[in-house]
Amino acid sequence: MPNDATPDPNEEQIAFGQRMKILRDRRGMSRPTAAGLLGMSTSWVKQVERGQIGMPKLPVVLRIAELLRVRDLSDLTGDQTAPVDLFIGPGHHRLPAVRDAVNALTLGATNRQAPSPAHLTARLAKAWAARHQAPNHREVIGDLLPGLIRDAQLAVRQADTAAERRAAQAVLSEVYSLSQFFIAYQPDSALLWRVAERGMVAAQESEDPHAIGVAAWLAAQAHRDSGPAHFDAADAMTREALAFLEPALPDADDRTAAIAGALQFEAGYTAARRGETGTAWGWWDKAQATAARLPASYYHPVTSFSQAIMGAHAVTIAVELRAGGESVRQAVAADATAIPSRPRLARHRIEEARAYHLDGQQETALATLERAHEAAPETIRYNGYARRIVLEETESRIPARRQRAAVLADRLGLLAA
Known part of the structure; x- marks a missing residue:
């Protein structure tokens, strides 16, 4: 038949x-x-x-x-003997401890008093600052996360009033957001989705606009990174969150305005992945207008949204639209020195490398990836685009370029037996 x-x-x-x-x-x-x-x-x-x-x-x-x-x-x-997942990095040695903390239940009796939401918020602020300053940021936050997760879960459980519970849920949601940065691109996609969903539930329970915006921002990324079949879900997430935030924006504080701007850029990012040039740049323009209302020195601790990041975002849009010349023009125009976060700077360097690679400037692309490695080795080690460029250049017909790529591939662990 x-x-x-x-x-x-x-x-x-x-x-x-x-x-x-x-x-x-x-x-x-x-x-x-x-x-x-x-x-x-x-x-x-x-x-x-x-x-x-x-x-x-x-x-x-x-x-x-x-x-x-x-x-x-x-x-x-079709070669199943040696699968190579370009977008999944190695499992970090702290992943099991983070997984255990996420999976643990806090239902049993405990004699330990949960920290207050204010105390947890201060710890979170230090954790975000440590992440931005560390070249090996997964190592740093992977050490902090198990305790933060357990304490935030306990704070929700021990909350006595509705107001206390909402405050604890807002903190728990942000702890899950920090967890997603650690878990992303590691070999446990089920854990990533579990954390994303719990973060969204906690944010909705908190009724805090900022917490809801952050959870939606991360969930939209998770959907988009799952492939074209999930682009509609990513769009729905960003648009619904923006509609929820819009009434509060005229009087919003900087962090809430920033998360709205980050969501606007995410909508443009997804449009660029679809190849929708006008829509992608239209959303970038909206994000740019939102960034302009923020203080020049402001930098959102979760999304990195700021005036300083908009040049980097323009590079990403152009690269995703596969416009080589425009990507390089945006890369030259962007002020990378204004990005205070080491992992975010490394990510921008990777996007610059993609721009040069698209434009046929492979030597410059490799040099830019080396600069990304200097900024934050863990970022480039877990980035599929960087891994793809390095692997491609290890097959270059030019001996000097092939050698340069091989050295970088070795640093990234791509040549391990």
Whole structure:
């Protein structure tokens, strides 16, 4: 009996070209569009997909993987013997302790008095500051999180009044937000989603606009990073949160205005992932207007939203739209020295490297990734885009560039046996 169903690219017997076509079709991308973004001819793409040309070499495979938002290379190549997840970094040695704290119940009797929400808020402020200052930020917050999680959970449980409970829930929601920064891109996606959902529930229970905005901002990112099938969910999250915050914005404090601006940028980020140029830059303009109302020195501790970050955000929009020349122009215009957070600066350097790589400036891209590594080694080690560029350049035909990429790959742990 004939079967007209779309084949599953995860079945090993499907050839590379068939997998490429299936994944391209799922993204709703035409063959000429894919060819243009890859820098190849339409006939080349057609020949690859029909099996008339075999699997390309690694640099081209990696470019196809990024274009089609493939998370694990085996989904594209069919080689299940050595799966390479480009967007999942290594498991941090503190992950089990954080996981245990998240999963623990605080239902049993305890003789310990929970810290007050004010005390927890002060600890959180120190934790965020430590994260921004540390080159190995997962190490720092991974050490702090288990105690923060348990104490915040206990504070909610021991709250005596509705007001105290709402205040404790707001703190607990932000603790979960900090946890998401630690867990992201580690090999436990179920834990990430559990924390995201608990953070949203706690934020809604708190009825605090800022807590709700932060939880929505992180949840939108989790949806978007799950792939094109979840872009609508990401959009719904950002738009609903913005609609909730809008009535309070005329009189909002800086942190609430900042989370609204961060959500506006997230809407633009998702639009850029869709390839919607006008919509993406339109949201960036709205975020820019929101940033302009903030003090010049203000820097949101969770989202990094500020006047200083808007140049970096412009680079991200241009890169996601795969506009090489515009990406480089925005990278040159952005003032990276104004970003006070080491991990956020490293992330910006990675986006700059993507811009130079798109524009064919591979040597500059590698140099920029080296600067990202200097700012925050853990950030680049867990970043799929950086890993993809480095792996591609280890196959460069230019010996000096190949050697430079190999050194960086070794620093990132990509060459470990």
